[in-house]
Structure formats: C-alpha cells, structure tokens
Amino acid sequence: MTNKFPYAEDVVDCIDNGVFVVDKNFKVHLWNDFMSIHSRFSADQIIGLKLFECFPELPQKWFERKVKSIYLLKNQSYTSWEQRPYLFKFPHGRSVTGGVEHMYQNCCFTPIFDLDNNVECVCVTIKNVTDLAIKAKQLKDAVVQLEHISSIDGLTQLYNRAHWEQRFKTEVERVKRYKSKVSLIMFDMDHFKKINDQYGHLAGDKVLKQTAERCLNLFRSVDVIGRYGGEEFCIFLPETDITNTGLVAEKLRHIIADTPVNFKSKEIFISASIGFTCSSEKENNYETLIKEADDALYIAKNNGRNQCINFLDSTSDD
Amino acid sequence: MSNSPDFTEDQREYLQEICNIGMGQAGASLSVLFEQYVTLSVPSIEVISAENATESLRRLIPAEQISAVRQGFYTHVTDPNFCGESITIFSGTSFEELAQLIAFEEELTAELEQELLLEISNIINGACLSGIAEQLLERFFHTPPSVIGQNIAVEDLLQTDQLQWDHALSIKIKYSVEKQSFECDLLLLMPDFAVKYLQEVLNKLLDEL
Amino acid sequence: MIPSIMICDDSNIARKQLKKVLPEPWKESVKLAQNGEEALLNLRAEHFDILFLDLTMPVLDGFDVLTTMKSEKIQVKTIVISADIQVEAKNRVEAAGALDFIKKPVSAEALTAVLTKHNLI
Numbered sequence: 100m101t102n103k104f105p106y107a108e109d110v111v112d113c114i115d116n117g118v119f120v121v122d123k124n125f126k127v128h129l130w131n132d133f134m135s136i137h138s139r140f141s142a143d144q145i146i147g148l149k150l151f152e153c154f155p156e157l158p159q160k161w162f163e164r165k166v167k168s169i170y171l172l173k174n175q176s177y178t179s180w181e182q183r184p185y186l187f188k189f190p191h192g193r194s195v196t197g198g199v200e201h202m203y204q205n206c207c208f209t210p211i212f213d214l215d216n217n218v219e220c221v222c223v224t225i226k227n228v229t230d231l232a233i234k235a236k237q238l239k240d241a242v243v244q245l246e247h248i249s250s251i252d253g254l255t256q257l258y259n260r261a262h263w264e265q266r267f268k269t270e271v272e273r274v275k276r277y278k279s280k281v282s283l284i285m286f287d288m289d290h291f292k293k294i295n296d297q298y299g300h301l302a303g304d305k306v307l308k309q310t311a312e313r314c315l316n317l318f319r320s321v322d323v324i325g326r327y328g329g330e331e332f333c334i335f336l337p338e339t340d341i342t343n344t345g346l347v348a349e350k351l352r353h354i355i356a357d358t359p360v361n362f363k364s365k366e367i368f369i370s371a372s373i374g375f376t377c378s379s380e381k382e383n384n385y386e387t388l389i390k391e392a393d394d395a396l397y398i399a400k401n402n403g404r405n406q407c408i409n410f411l412d413s414t415s416d417d
Numbered sequence: 418m419s420n421s422p423d424f425t426e427d428q429r430e431y432l433q434e435i436c437n438i439g440m441g442q443a444g445a446s447l448s449v450l451f452e453q454y455v456t457l458s459v460p461s462i463e464v465i466s467a468e469n470a471t472e473s474l475r476r477l478i479p480a481e482q483i484s485a486v487r488q489g490f491y492t493h494v495t496d497p498n499f500c501g502e503s504i505t506i507f508s509g510t511s512f513e514e515l516a517q518l519i520a521f522e523e524e525l526t527a528e529l530e531q532e533l534l535l536e537i538s539n540i541i542n543g544a545c546l547s548g549i550a551e552q553l554l555e556r557f558f559h560t561p562p563s564v565i566g567q568n569i570a571v572e573d574l575l576q577t578d579q580l581q582w583d584h585a586l587s588i589k590i591k592y593s594v595e596k597q598s599f600e601c602d603l604l605l606l607m608p609d610f611a612v613k614y615l616q617e618v619l620n621k622l623l624d625e626l
Numbered sequence: 627m628i629p630s631i632m633i634c635d636d637s638n639i640a641r642k643q644l645k646k647v648l649p650e651p652w653k654e655s656v657k658l659a660q661n662g663e664e665a666l667l668n669l670r671a672e673h674f675d676i677l678f679l680d681l682t683m684p685v686l687d688g689f690d691v692l693t694t695m696k697s698e699k700i701q702v703k704t705i706v707i708s709a710d711i712q713v714e715a716k717n718r719v720e721a722a723g724a725l726d727f728i729k730k731p732v733s734a735e736a737l738t739a740v741l742t743k744h745n746l747i
Binding site for chain 1: 521
Binding site: 431437441 | 637638639640642643646682708709710711712713714715729730731
C-alpha cells in the first residue's frame with residue numbers, strides 16, 4: 100500500500116465540483132467545501148445524518164433507485180442538466196448579471212469498492228454547468244428567432260406562413276389599387292394523421308415534401324405557394340379568375356391523388372381537400388379571402404375529401 | 418489501414434463464448450434490478466467496413482424509426498488499449514413501459530423521457546460491458562451516455578462521411594423483458610485500431626486453455 | 627470407477643474450458659456433442675453416467691433436450707452449464723429434470739462442489 104498523501108482531504112475541498120459520499124442507507128460520510136458553501140450544511144453538521152432528512156426536497160425515490168442500481172450493477176450512473184436541470188437547488192454564481200433561477204448541474208454517481216470488491220458506498224459529484232446551459236439556451240433561442248425571420252419553411256422549402264401571408268397581403272393591396280384580381284387556393288392533406296401513425300413521421304415528412312415539389316412543378320412562377328400549417332398549403336394566383344382557378348385546382352387534385360408517394364418500397368396513397376376563391380370588387384380584404392378559401396376547404400373535407408370546392412359556388416346555393 | 422481484422426476460428430469462438438458469458442451475467446444483474454426474467458439473444462459478432470456501414474446497420478437493425486443512445490468505453494487511454502462505443506437502440510417500446518421497468522414515478526415530460534432512455538441504456542450497457550470485461554480480465558471506463566436522437570432513421574446513427582476507421586468489430590445483443598414487452602438492441606462497436614489489442618488478449622487466453 | 631461423460635455445448639471453447647477443469651482421470655472418456663440433437667442421438671445409443679449440458683444451442687436447446695429425455699425416459703444425471711444464470715433459469719432447468727446448475731465459466735472449485743454434493747465424486 101503506497102503512503103497516502105496527507106492532504107488528500109484538503110484536495111477534495113479544492114475541487115470546484117460538489118463531492119459527497121453516501122452509504123446504502125443514505126447516511127452522509129463525506130461533504131466537501133463546495134457542498135458546504137452552496138447548501139446550508141457544513142461537513143460537521145451533515146456527516147452522520149441521512150441525506151433526505153437534511154434535503155427533503157430531493158427526489159428521494161429516484162435517488163434511491165439510482166443508488167440501488169449502482170450497488171447491484173457496480174457501475175457508474177449519470178444525470179445531465181438537459182434532462183434534469185439540477186439535483187440540488189443551489190444558487191448559481193450570477194447574482195448580478197442573472198438570467199437564471201438556479202445552478203444547472205451535471206452529476207455523476209460512482210461506486211466505491213471495499214477490499215472484497217463489493218460496493219461500500221457511493222460518491223456523487225455535482226458539476227456546475229450553468230454557463231454551458233445558458234449558452235445552449237441562447238443558441239436554441241437564436242435558432243428559433245432565425246427560423247422566424249427566415250421566409251422559408253425548412254421541410255418543404257416553400258414560403259413559411261408568415262412570409263406568404265405578408266406577400267398575399269401585399270398582393271391584395273395591389274389588386275385594390277389597380278382594380279385587378281387575385282385567386283386563392285388552399286388545400287389540406289387528407290388523413291394525414293393516419294399516414295403518420297401508420298408509416299411513421301419520416302413518411303409523413305416525405306409526403307409533404309413531395310406534395311410541395313408537385314405544386315412547384317404545376318403552378319406558374321408568378322403564383323406564390325406557401326406552407327400554411329402542418330399539412331395545409333396555400334397558393335395565390337395573380338390575375339387569375341375563378342374559372343381558371345377552378346381548372347387549376349382540379350389539376351392539382353389529380354397530381355396529388357393520381358400518384359402515390361413511395362416510401363421505403365411502400366406506396367402511400369394520398370389526396371387533398373381543396374378550397375378556392377377569388378377576389379372581387381366587393382371583397383378584397385386578405386383575411387376574408389383566406390377565410391373563404393378555408394371555409395370551402397372545410398366543405399370539401401366534410402363532403403368526402405379528395406375534391407375541390409369553389410367558395411363562390413357554395414354560397415350561391417341558398 | 419485497409420486490412421480487415423481477421424479473426425481465426427478459435428479467436429472468434431472464444432470471443433463468442435466471452436460475450437455469451439458476459440451477457441449471462443448482465444442478464445442476471447438486470448433481472449434482479451428489473452425484478453423480471455430477462456431474455457437474451459445469442460450475441461452476433463461480425464466485422465463491418467466503413468464503406469458498407471449504412472447497409473450493415475440497416476441489416477443489423479431492421480427498424481424504420483429508432484431512438485438511440487451512445488456511450489463510449491475504454492480501458493486505458495494509452496496504448497495498448499480497448500476502446501469503442503456502444504449504441505443502445507430502442508424501437509417500439511413505449512415510454513410508459515420503460516418507466517415501469519425501473520419504477521420511474523415522476524410524470525413523463527419530453528426531458529424525462531430522454532432521461533429514461535439514458536438511464537436504461539447506462540444500466541444495460543454497464544452490465545453487459547462489465548460482464549465482458551471480467552472475462553477479458555480488464556476494467557472498462559465509460560463516458561456519460563448521450564442521446565443520438567429520437568425517432569430517427571438507422572442511417573443517422575453514424576456520421577458515415579467522418580468515420581475514422583476502415584473496419585469495426587460489431588457485437589449485437591438483443592435484450593427483452595417479455596412481461597413488460599420491452600425490447601432493445603445493444604450494439605458494441607470497436608474500431609480496427611482497438612481490435613488488434615483484443616486479438617492479443619484472446620491469443621493469451623487461448624494459450625492458457 | 628471412471629464415469630462416462632458427455633459434454634454438450636455448441637461452443638468448442640466452452641467444451642474445452644469444461645474439459646480442462648474435470649477431474650484428471652475423467653478426461654479420458656469424454657464424448658462431445660455440438661447441439662441437442664447430437665446429444666440425444668448419443669444418449670439413445672449408449673449409456674452415460676453424467677451429462678454436462680449447455681442451454682443456448684442451435685437446432686435443439688438445453689431445455690428441449692431435458693424435456694425429450696424425460697419423455698423418452700432416458701435417465702442420466704444432468705448438470706446444466708450455462709451463461710444464463712437467472713434464478714428463473716435455474717428453477718426451470720431443475721423442474722425439467724436437471725440435477726444441478728453451474729454458471730460459466732466453470733471453475734474447478736464450483737465443479738468439485740457440485741460433484742461432491744451429489745456424490746458423483
């Protein structure tokens with residue numbers, strides 16, 4: 100046995116992580132300075148006591164189960180701030196600059212063996228990763244913001260809803276000013292939830308991507324296509340009257356329904372419910388036009404799906 | 418280095434036997450922890466090439482969508498040493514079933530679902546590797562586990578354009594707990610530069626036989 | 627009196643490992659079988675005093691061998707040697723007619739203990 104370094108315990112106190120040891124009854128046997136500084140308990144106060152008596156807010160059952168598995172399997176166990184922000188609710192060190200409520204922690208549970216290679220006790224280390232966590236959160240927020248300001252929907256590469264609506268709003272204003280016209284088609288994939296449930300989300304994604312591609316091939320470059328919702332798409336067609344829009348809508352219905360989508364050697368049959376409308380001298384408010392197309396879409400859905408409904412026809416049937 | 422590590426018949430058999438035994442021990446520990454009988458498949462051992470990594474993975478794991486956790490393992494950091502990564506693959510087990518398996522009582526949020534995956538992976542992987550390590554008279558150290566992804570395709574397990582090996586040893590073990598309808602695959606992967614040391618250890622053990 | 631022994635295991639290594647820890651005089655008369663089917667063929671053909679049987683084997687596994695032996699009334703003292711050491715496995719095996727169960731890798735001590743326990747040595 101080598102001569103033990105006489106200051107080993109002081110070294111444990113220098114470590115910039117929490118270090119403490121519990122036995123299988125959760126009696127505390129070691130408690131370093133980091134733990135003392137951040138909790139209300141000094142080593143003298145807590146050693147010999149049961150951990151949960153001093154920290155009743157700890158998730159006891161979870162803790163017990165984790166330690167039990169270590170005694171049994173003799174291996175290490177971990178927690179990460181990404182799943183469990185903290186084990187002990189300690190204050191972080193950012194009392195002035197702030198931004199967080201508590202310390203974020205990564206923890207490691209390590210077995211300590213006796214001479215017979217049985218687990219004698221468990222050593223827990225608590226690492227302060229608050230700065231890391233804050234940076235990661237900021238990055239996440241930045242990505243969300245970026246998605247927001249970008250105009251493209253990631254999956255389908257069509258315009259996202261916000262951008263498309265803005266374009267439509269501008270178009271409707273142009274129509275008002277120049278006494279022109281614009282038509283609007285909105286469609287929703289039929290039974291999309293079923294497709295996801297049956298074939299998985301990757302299949303659902305492929306269906307949306309292919310539908311988007313088929314739209315891009317069908318419509319003219321002046322027509323503006325967007326992804327309106329999860330499985331809902333929208334297209335506005337400048338200078339197009341209701342009759343021609345009806346023809347295009349029917350073409351659209353065919354290119355969706357006539358060819359299945361291939362996914363990993365399976366054929367997924369798809370269809371869409373389509374509603375369309377056109378601006379007029381009376382009605383040229385962009386929100387109302389969207390509502391009209393949406394109402395027509397709703398009728399198509401209720402009438403058995405895989406069909407096109409002209410809003411102007413539907414209201415004239417009184 | 419583009420030579421596939423060749424195992425002799427004896428080395429292969431010894432490795433197979435080591436994995437069987439290691440797995441048996443792991444199964445015993447796990448059955449005590451889960452309080453259920455754990456069924457183990459016979460480990461299947463093969464050498465895969467980086468070129469065909471994706472096809473090999475698809476063959477080994479024929480599921481469409483999986484959730485996977487990775488964890489590194491190593492003996493010493495300096496030569497000669499073992500090192501590798503284990504990937505625990507879940508396909509089809511619900512989180513409620515996973516939670517029941519380890520008496521996890523907190524309400525399941527997205528984060529706690531991930532914690533479940535990590536915890537179960539750590540347990541299964543740790544048990545299996547320590548079983549194997551004992552037969553090899555070694556001790557493995559681990560890195561903390563991390564989630565590769567949830568509901569991803571098998572292709573996404575490896576960064577196939579950035580692999581630092583030409584060949585890797587792959588050991589696949591299937592665990593299932595019938596009563597809980599829980600099933601998962603453990604894939605142990607060891608890159609070619611670590612396999613050499615494994616072969617030396619096997620030779621030593623074979624000599625003593 | 628040297629008993630006639632059969633070792634049934636699909637792994638050549640496992641067969642060698644077990645043979646290595648057998649009492650020295652027994653090593654002469656050991657018959658080897660690679661799977662359950664081979665084991666049964668041998669058992670039907672001649673008498674064996676002791677059978678060491680692995681559980682996980684292709685074609686016919688250890689459990690099937692035990693059940694078949696029971697139904698064909700082949701009486702051989704069987705010791706199961708297995709990597710699967712869960713309590714339930716032990717219970718199932720003993721209910722199927724095995725004498726005892728030793729976990730792999732078999733040590734000389736564990737083997738001697740079991741053989742002594744059942745007066746085989």
